Amino acid sequence: MLKTYSFPQFDYVPSAEQRAGTVVRHPVVVVGAGPIGLTTAIDFAARGIPVVVLDDNNTVSVGSRAVCYAKRPLEIWDRLGCAAPMIDKGIVWNLGKVFRDRELVYQFDLLPEEDHKIPAFINLQQYYLEEIIIDHARTYGGKVDLRWKHRVTGLTDQGDHVVLTVDTPDGPFTLEADWVIACDGANSGLRALLHRDFKGRAFQDRFLIADVVMKADFPTERWFWFNPPFHRNQSVLLHKQAADVWRIDFQLGWDADPEEEKKPERVIPRLKAMLGEDTDFELEWVSVYQFACRRMEAFRHGRVFFAGDSAHQVSPFGARGANTGVQDVDNLSWKLKLVMDGLAPERLLDTYDEERVFAADDNLLNSTRSTDFITPKSAVSRAFRDAVLDLARDHTFARPLVNSGRLSRPTPYGTSSLNTPDEDAFAGAMTPGTNAADAPITRDGAPGWLLGELGDGFVALVADTDPGVAAIDVDGIPCRVVVVGRDIADAKGRLAERYDLKPGTTYLFRPDQYVAARWRAFDETRLRAAVNRAVAR
Numbered sequence: 001m002l003k004t005y006s007f008p009q010f011d012y013v014p015s016a017e018q019r020a021g022t023v024v025r026h027p028v029v030v031v032g033a034g035p036i037g038l039t040t041a042i043d044f045a046a047r048g049i050p051v052v053v054l055d056d057n058n059t060v061s062v063g064s065r066a067v068c069y070a071k072r073p074l075e076i077w078d079r080l081g082c083a084a085p086m087i088d089k090g091i092v093w094n095l096g097k098v099f100r101d102r103e104l105v106y107q108f109d110l111l112p113e114e115d116h117k118i119p120a121f122i123n124l125q126q127y128y129l130e131e132i133i134i135d136h137a138r139t140y141g142g143k144v145d146l147r148w149k150h151r152v153t154g155l156t157d158q159g160d161h162v163v164l165t166v167d168t169p170d171g172p173f174t175l176e177a178d179w180v181i182a183c184d185g186a187n188s189g190l191r192a193l194l195h196r197d198f199k200g201r202a203f204q205d206r207f208l209i210a211d212v213v214m215k216a217d218f219p220t221e222r223w224f225w226f227n228p229p230f231h232r233n234q235s236v237l238l239h240k241q242a243a244d245v246w247r248i249d250f251q252l253g254w255d256a257d258p259e260e261e262k263k264p265e266r267v268i269p270r271l272k273a274m275l276g277e278d279t280d281f282e283l284e285w286v287s288v289y290q291f292a293c294r295r296m297e298a299f300r301h302g303r304v305f306f307a308g309d310s311a312h313q314v315s316p317f318g319a320r321g322a323n324t325g326v327q328d329v330d331n332l333s334w335k336l337k338l339v340m341d342g343l344a345p346e347r348l349l350d351t352y353d354e355e356r357v358f359a360a361d362d363n364l365l366n367s368t369r370s371t372d373f374i375t376p377k378s379a380v381s382r383a384f385r386d387a388v389l390d391l392a393r394d395h396t397f398a399r400p401l402v403n404s405g406r407l408s409r410p411t412p413y414g415t416s417s418l419n420t421p422d423e424d425a426f427a428g429a430m431t432p433g434t435n436a437a438d439a440p441i442t443r444d445g446a447p448g449w450l451l452g453e454l455g456d457g458f459v460a461l462v463a464d465t466d467p468g469v470a471a472i473d474v475d476g477i478p479c480r481v482v483v484v485g486r487d488i489a490d491a492k493g494r495l496a497e498r499y500d501l502k503p504g505t506t507y508l509f510r511p512d513q514y515v516a517a518r519w520r521a522f523d524e525t526r527l528r529a530a531v532n533r534a535v536a537r
């Protein structure tokens with residue numbers, strides 16, 4: 001039991017099909033109601049697809065796990081209508097500081113630019129986040145069928161559907177699905193049922209997580225120490241979370257005994273050394289973890305898709321676990337919807353694998369580099385790390401080399417087969433395969449945001465030239481045409497700045513708000529070809 005949080009207990013309810021003993025085929029079954037399974041459920045429901053979610057537990061994430069949620073997943077949750085309560089409940093932060101001993105060696109501002117709706121990061125305990133998504137799932141009028149205490153124990157892909165065996169308190173039953181999304185976490189049973197494994201590295205180090213309740217006047221920033229006076233030769237990370245809970249991670253080394261280190265008589269002296277003898281705090285949660293950077297070789301296996309920790313696992317430095325898992329879902333949901341509606345060929349689903357494996361490798365690379373910097377495993381790595389920290393004190397060029405965890409950012413799908421390569425010249429970052437940067441706009445004089453305009457379908461954004469159409473039907477796939485100067489106004493000039501807009505410039509955005517193509521002039525033929533390419537037709 002935590003001091004600041006009581007875990008909800010969700011009822012196990014046997015379904016009608018289970019009671020009747022009939023086997024029912026569902027369009028989509030999601031296995032696992034962690035942050036990724038829950039996000040999958042609401043994204044599919046938002047697209048009109050009914051989803052059954054099976055979870056072997058009957059509560060939200062227990063203990064202290066994800067804390068930091070990045071701008072892009074928050075934008076996705078905003079599209080789905082549940083980011084506001086997360087941001088309200090969470091702690092908004094942009095600034096990170098890195099100390100060596102007592103000295104500040106480096107600081108970074110994750111969102112130095114103004115005029116974004118969503119902050120760079122929030123901190124929020126994973127259990128609050130999951131509860132917010134579960135509450136939101138209830139607003140889909142039965143489209144999300146959450147079934148607690150349902151453990152999937154068997155899976156057979158029959159080619160045109162999947163058969164799942166599910167264990168419940170009333171015994172096992174069978175159900176079928178057209179498509180299965182495996183969001184059953186790092187120890188995925190579905191991965192094992194398909195005889196697949198992770199490839200990658202497990203790191204030989206241990207970290208103590210201590211969540212403490214205290215009223216403290218540290219600023220709401222991420223603070224990271226190398227070799228602080230209160231924890232010599234190791235690192236420490238401090239984050240503020242909701243409800244006056246502070247998360248402190250102490251690096252312990254591989255030799256530490258996890259059971260011993262969790263005891264209050266070991267934890268409290270460490271905390272007092274850091275916070276001062278006179279600081280009042282109470283222990284909320286203590287655990288010891290080790291971590292790995294690894295992934296499955298492929299994320300699509302026939303009719304089964306792996307998303308989140310079941311597909312890839314990263315170390316917590318950089319907060320890339322849940323953040324990247326949410327982006328898996330964002331990538332998959334629109335593609336599967338188009339395939340289910342018969343509007344795109346099944347090979348579009350292979351691009352989930354193409355794009356998200358690419359993103360996973362980027363996350364794994366960043367996460368591995370951070371981990372190597374924080375926990376150097378050889379004399380050479382340690383010498384490099386210490387030299388960087390020495391130099392960073394006096395030389396700005398060395399500061400970006402200080403790696404206390406490069407925080408999660410979306411990976412551009414620069415080489416994706418769905419992109420239409422540029423033929424015209426553009427300045428700036430919005431190349432095909434990049435997620436859309438937000439910008440303030442107005443519509444009918446009312447303030448809004450570009451991402452709100454993009455929504456969850458194809459959109460052609462045209463600058464200051466009216467092509468005379470509001471939408472184009474590309475063989476059944478609608479593409480809305482939004483004209484700057486006709487439908488929306490570039491309220492502060494940020495759109496023009498961020499997208500290098502000139503009269504006639506046209507961007508095509510995919511339903512996950514990624515740039516698919518762009519040109520210097522509107523041309524319906526080229527637009528149609530780019531939509532077809534973006535759906536693998």
Ligand SMILES: Cc1cc2nc3c(=O)[nH]c(=O)nc-3n(C[C@H](O)[C@H](O)[C@H](O)COP(=O)(O)OP(=O)(O)OC[C@H]3O[C@@H](n4cnc5c(N)ncnc54)[C@H](O)[C@@H]3O)c2cc1C
Nearest residue numbers: 032034035036056066067068152184185308309321322323
């Ligand atoms: C110390 C620590 C700090 C972290 N910090 C961050 C952070 O700051 N930011 C971040 O983005 N990420 C962070 N992470 C990672 C984050 O916690 C995970 O990436 C995230 O929980 C993955 O979500 P998931 O839904 O894929 O899996 P999980 O959260 O593991 O959920 C899996 C669900 O599947 C259920 N399940 C399992 N097997 C079955 C089965 N056979 N049948 C039915 N149900 C099943 C489980 O009960 C569970 O509910 C951190 C992790 C740790 C350990």
